[in-house]
Amino acid sequence: MPRNLKNPGERPPVVGDCLPADVVETKKLTKVDCVNAAYKVLAIEKSTAVLLDDGTVCTQVPSTDGKIAGQRSGGGLPQARVLCLVKLE
Template sequence: MKPVIRLGILGVIVLVAVLVANPFTASSTEVGACLKGDVDNAGSVEKAECGQPDVNFKVVGKQDGKSEIGLKLSGGSECDDYPTTDAYFFQGKKGASDGTLLCLEDLKNPGERPPVVGDCLPADVVKAKKLTKVDCANADYKVLAIEKSTAYLVDDSTVCTQVPSTDEKIAWQRSGGGLPQSRVLCLDKLKS
């Protein structure tokens, strides 16, 4: 009986040591917190003080009640509402639907950022492969609205209908970063 008790005590000590060494849990991590490690290797992810040289990510969004399978099917699109998201981190049991999703901004290698409502764009924006924001005094277009729609590729009459003053519609797709992201920009033509 003594060997079983000793093994039990040893197991408890190891468990406490692991939790003290890396007390990171996604459910206790708040928006604005910083993390270090590789999000593809959950065991390496730890909370860290923002501003430290080894910090990789900043939490820009958090959602509870998520499933890992659902995230894999969606490609992480749950993080689309956070425009600076470059990657995501899921913590929870495999197959369960009560995990925590952290939407992360990559502080070392950020992806391309989408324009936001109110940004101004140059005349060649319709033909450009990369959208460059410009000062509104020199701009030809202003972003009136942004929609998450894949219908634009098939039928552009279904997008930007909520913004009747739209003069032009263009598709924007993120290049770089870990998460794909595409949007339709509803534009107002500033110059005739």
């Protein structure tokens, strides 16, 4: 299926993007303006391993207040992607 380059759709969050207060519960990655946000993406960890132990992710970012994990498939092995979040005051 060809990719629509004029309207590629919303990109996934990247480091520095802000997310709403309910993002950890709903796992719906809707980006919002940082003025109205509850969380900010500090880091993104990617791995081809299955996430068995939640305590092993985001260890390089000690100020992480929340994590959202998801898996993408396509190509070879499934990729786990974890957003390391900090809660905004």
